[in-house]
Amino acid sequence: MLYTLFIHNADPREAGVSQDDMAPVEAAFGAYAKELDEAGVFVTTQILGFPDAATTVTAVDGQPKIQDGPFADSKEYVGGVFVIDVPDLDAALAWAQKCPGTMYGAVEVRPTTLTWSREREWYQP
Template identity: 55%
Template sequence: MRYSLLLNNPEPAEAGITEEDMAPFREAFDAYAKSLDAAGILVAAEILKPADMTTTVTLRTGTLSIQDGPFADTKEKLAGAFVIDVPDLDEALAWASKCPGAQYGVIEIRPSAISFREGQWRELR
């Protein structure tokens, strides 16, 4: 089963976290990603730029609306995602508990439903 471990946390600048403060976390995330890869379960990992670099697009009103900034104004923002392929939710929970981001934010674990690979959509189970 494929799961996305969605990292939600305060933006470092908004929380007063310096680049120096981030150095040990970068090392911890590097080790975490390498452990997922070594276990053969890592599908992808992405750490996102700050939310203030976000652009949102919608056609909800029937016309194209493009806006700078994130859609939701919240204290915690989507910071990145690890996509893993593990047998079940218990295994996903075990890996999420090892994620360095859990020390200062929230890890949302969401199962994947459909994936586009090799030119076609595939339902995931």
């Protein structure tokens, strides 16, 4: 079953964290991705840009509206995701506990109910 691990964290720039300070964090996430891959549960990962680089698109009343910035103004944001393929929630939670994101934020675990591929279109994984 597919699960997405959402990594929620505060903006490290606001805490004065430099790029040099981030090197061990990046190394920890690299090691985590390799561990997931070696265990055969890794599907994909995406580390996202900062919210101030976001653009939000809505279509209220059928009219497109584009705004700079994230949809919600929040101290914490989704900084990245890992998608894993594991047998059940217990296995997903075990992997979430190993995620380096738990050291400075929260990791939300959510099951995938539908996914899409070119070959199969919408299906339940």
